Amino acid sequence: xxxxxxxxxxxxxxxxxxxxxxxxxxxxxxxxxxxxxxxxxxxxxxxxxxxxxxxxxxxxxxxxxxxxxxxxxxxxxxxxxxxxxxxxxxxxxxxxxxxxxxxxxxxxxxxxxxxxxxxxxxxxxxxxxxxxxxxxxxxxxxxxxxxxxxxxx
Amino acid sequence: xxxxxxxxxxxxxxxxxxxxxxxxxxxxxxxxxxxxxxxxxxxxxxxxxxxxxxxxxxxxxxxxxxxxxxxxxxxxxxxxxxxxxxxxxxxxxxxxxxxxxxxxxxxxxxxxxxxxxxxxxxxxxxxxxxxxxxxxxxxxxxxxxxxxxxxxx
DNA sequence: TGATAACGTAAGGCTACCTGTCAAATAATG
DNA sequence: CATTATTTGACAGGTAGCCTTACGTTATCA
Numbered sequence: 155x156x157x158x159x160x161x162x163x164x165x166x167x168x169x170x171x172x173x174x175x176x177x178x179x180x181x182x183x184x185x186x187x188x189x190x191x192x193x194x195x196x197x198x199x200x201x202x203x204x205x206x207x208x209x210x211x212x213x214x215x216x217x218x219x220x221x222x223x224x225x226x227x228x229x230x231x232x233x234x235x236x237x238x239x240x241x242x243x244x245x246x247x248x249x250x251x252x253x254x255x256x257x258x259x260x261x262x263x264x265x266x267x268x269x270x271x272x273x274x275x276x277x278x279x280x281x282x283x284x285x286x287x288x289x290x291x292x293x294x295x296x297x298x299x300x301x302x303x304x305x306x307x
Numbered sequence: 308x309x310x311x312x313x314x315x316x317x318x319x320x321x322x323x324x325x326x327x328x329x330x331x332x333x334x335x336x337x338x339x340x341x342x343x344x345x346x347x348x349x350x351x352x353x354x355x356x357x358x359x360x361x362x363x364x365x366x367x368x369x370x371x372x373x374x375x376x377x378x379x380x381x382x383x384x385x386x387x388x389x390x391x392x393x394x395x396x397x398x399x400x401x402x403x404x405x406x407x408x409x410x411x412x413x414x415x416x417x418x419x420x421x422x423x424x425x426x427x428x429x430x431x432x433x434x435x436x437x438x439x440x441x442x443x444x445x446x447x448x449x450x451x452x453x454x455x456x457x458x459x460x
Numbered sequence: 461t462g463a464t465a466a467c468g469t470a471a472g473g474c475t476a477c478c479t480g481t482c483a484a485a486t487a488a489t490g
Numbered sequence: 491c492a493t494t495a496t497t498t499g500a501c502a503g504g505t506a507g508c509c510t511t512a513c514g515t516t517a518t519c520a
Contacts, residue, residue: 168355174327176451202321248467286436287443298329
């Protein structure tokens with residue numbers, strides 16, 4: 155009955171972990187290849203979330219699943235690199251709008267194109283199965299979110 | 308043409324990242340619920356890889372994708388908790404076999420059962436789509452591994 | 461108007477990794 | 491044998507990416 159760790163099948167948790175690392179590394183690698191050696195894995199949290207209209211840092215934090223403070227640091231970092239800029243929110247003077255600078259826009263688009271190309275490759279190779287994979291992952295997240303206490307500040 | 312971050316679809320990288328966190332948290336939560344407050348997320352690297360026959364720490368490290376030193380620390384930690392034990396490898400007396408202690412075996416099995424139940428739920432809900440999702444993730448990892456330099460010590 | 465909540469931010473701490481180095485044990489080889 | 495190569499576990503020190511706690515400021519609402 156010692157059913158621990160059947161070798162015929164990688165546990166989902168190990169599989170997902172490896173996929174996460176691989177994607178993270180890949181995006182950083184691509185950025186470095188374009189000459190941006192200053193891009194770090196944590197920056198992906200912004201790139202994968204921030205749209206062309208900008209957003210508040212607190213909002214970004216919530217969507218990325220990290221604290222406002224952590225997101226604040228990432229944003230400050232990217233402002234320092236000239237990729238983001240912060241402007242006062244005209245509607246709420248507590249808030250600031252985070253958005254891409256002109257240079258940052260170009261950079262983010264190339265990264266976005268890269269990940270999009272990668273996804274397109276998967277769609278071509280797996281077709282409907284790729285959509286299914288996305289659905290499963292989304293369900294996984296929502297299902298576990300029901301059970302696990304949110305860790306957001 | 309500002310196609311950055313279409314909001315209609317979460318980028319794969321964000322999706323996978325969230326799934327990883329959710330799973331990691333879930334396993335730790337389950338362990339704590341069973342009274343093992345001393346289990347940390349990093350320990351999952353062992354539980355998701357070590358089978359009933361035991362293995363060398365260096366091997367575990369390679370399979371988990373972390374350095375020997377890091378895995379060594381995790382293993383030492385779990386030995387200290389009475390979950391793992393290290394015995395001389397009969398085939399190579401330089402080496403030691405890492406394996407579950409009697410208590411550890413019981414603990415690991417409950418965790419294994421938990422993740423297995425979770426996967427079974429997904430199989431029931433998604434059927435063939437779940438298998439497809441696993442295939443996509445596996446392909447993702449191997450595809451990106453071809454391109455990204457291995458980070459294993 | 462006063463209480464409460466939301467925003468950004470500063471300070472400090474922790475975890476999970478990393479690199480570099482080393483001695484000891486053993487295996488493999490000439 | 492004697493020597494060289496391999497393997498391991500451990501120590502030292504460093505870093506990235508988070509977290510908690512605590513503020514001051516500005517909005518919102520009773």
